[in-house]
Amino acid sequence: MRKYGVLVISHGSRSPEWVQLVDEAVAGMRVPDGIPVFGSYLELVDGRLIGDGITWLENQNVTDLIVVPLFVSAGSTHLDEIAYALGVKPEPQLPTDLEPFTIRARVHMLSPMDEDADLLAEMVYEKISGLSDNPEREIILLIGHGSVEKHFHLAWRRSLERIAEQLKKIGGFGEADVAMLLPNQTKRKMTWWHKQKPQHAVIIAPLFLSEGYFTKQVIPARLQGYDYRYNGQSILPSPKVSQWLERQVALFYNQVHYEQKGDKENGQTC
DSSP, X not given: OOOEXXXXXXXXXXXXXXXXXXXXXXXXXXXXXXXXXXXXESSSOTTOBHHHHHHHHHHTTOSEEEEEEOOSOTTOXXXXXXXXXXXXXXXXXXXXXXXXXXOOSEEEEOOOGGGGHHHHHHHHHHHHGGGOSOGGGEEEEEEEXXXXXXXXXXXXXXXXXXXXXXXHHHHTOSXXXXXXXXXXXXXXXXXXXXXXXXXXXXXXXXXXXXOSHIIIIIHHHHTTTSOOBOOOOOSOSOHHHHHHHHHHHHHHHHHHHHHHHHHHHTTOXX
């Protein structure tokens, strides 16, 4: 008999406030009765790492782990190393210090948040909408972490561009563009727009899960010398993150039960 458990994985931070926001989002999700949930971190949070979550869930007699990566983009290199360490893929695309975990349970790894670009755009818009007063004469610059590795760089760009396009529609903005911190594209993008449309205001929209080092220090430092509007607000806190988490689990769980029902009707057993 299968027993499912949910392992939510996010990056982690030394900031207690960062971790608290993620913990609150995980705690706010609703799952079917009897399914245990563990919010884990890739690094920096003692006692709450991925291995701790696996051990805890398996001690609850979980046979199947529903792994939900709480990352904003499929371009994150961390998703690749996590998938490798969980046994989802045989080798990582890049070298990693993350060792394969010893896991008895089956692992079902789901997609990160950019699979639902429209919802991410809604979350971002809710945080930056107060900065807008004349959207037709405003430019949204969506900034994400990014990557210098070609495959991951392209994945990041696809994520950012889909979300930015939807942001433009939601807010009715005159223009929408994207920039990565890695490689540093902010200076080039800001210079371009100030030259092309000097009468337009630039609104900075950070695509980061929780407020911390990048939203509070890196982005403002990269934008020094430019005119822009920015409030530093990340996606969290937002009830929509909890809703996204529970919807991911529900879609997988309902699909599994539908398939199992079909197997039983055809005379097969799990």
